[in-house]
Amino acid sequence: MTMVSRTALGIAAGIFGTLFVGYCVYFDRQRRKDPRFKEKLRERRERRKKPRGSRDQTTFPDIRNHEAVQTFFLQEVQLGEELLSQGDIEGGVEHLSNAVAVCGQPTQLLQVLQQTLPTNAFHLLVQRLPAVTQRFSSNASEMGGGNMVEDDVE
Incomplete structure (x- = not known):
C-alpha cells in the first residue's frame, strides 16, 4: 500500500511540475508577444539607471x-x-x-x-x-x- 501511495505521489508531483513549467512557458510567450514588450523593457531599464544618472549632481x-x-x-x-x-x-x-x-x-x-x-x-x-x-x-x-x-x- 505504501508503494502505491509513493507511486501516486510521484506521478502527482510530475504532473504538477509539468503543469507549472507549461504555465510559465505559456505566460512568457504571451508577455513576449505583447507589442509593447520591448518598449516596456527599455523603460524599466532606464528607470533602473536613473538614480545612477544623477552622478553629476554630486554635492x-x-x-x-x-x-x-x-x-x-x-x-x-x-x-x-x-x-x-x-x-x-x-x-x-x-x-x-x-x-x-x-x-x-x-x-x-x-x-x-x-x-x-x-x-x-x-x-x-x-x-x-x-x-x-x-x-x-x-x-x-x-x-x-x-x-x-x-x-x-x-
Missing part, C-alpha cells in the same frame, strides 16, 4: 570642514567598491574619482587603486579624474574654500 562637502570631507571620502570609497563588486564599473569609478578629488594625498590613493582595481577600471578612473577635480575645485571656490594652504596640496 561635495565644504573643504574647510575636515570631518565632513573625511565622511564624504569614506562614503565615496565604500560606494565605489560596492558598485564595482556588483559589476557597475562606471558607477564605481565615478564614486572613487570623487574620493580621489577630496583626498588629502591623491598620489598615494591612486597607487593603491592601481594595484587593487582592474586595469580597465583604473584607466577609466584616470580619464575621469580631471573632470571630477574640476567640478570639485569650482564647488570649493563657490563655497569660499578656494584659498587652501600650500601644505594641503600635493
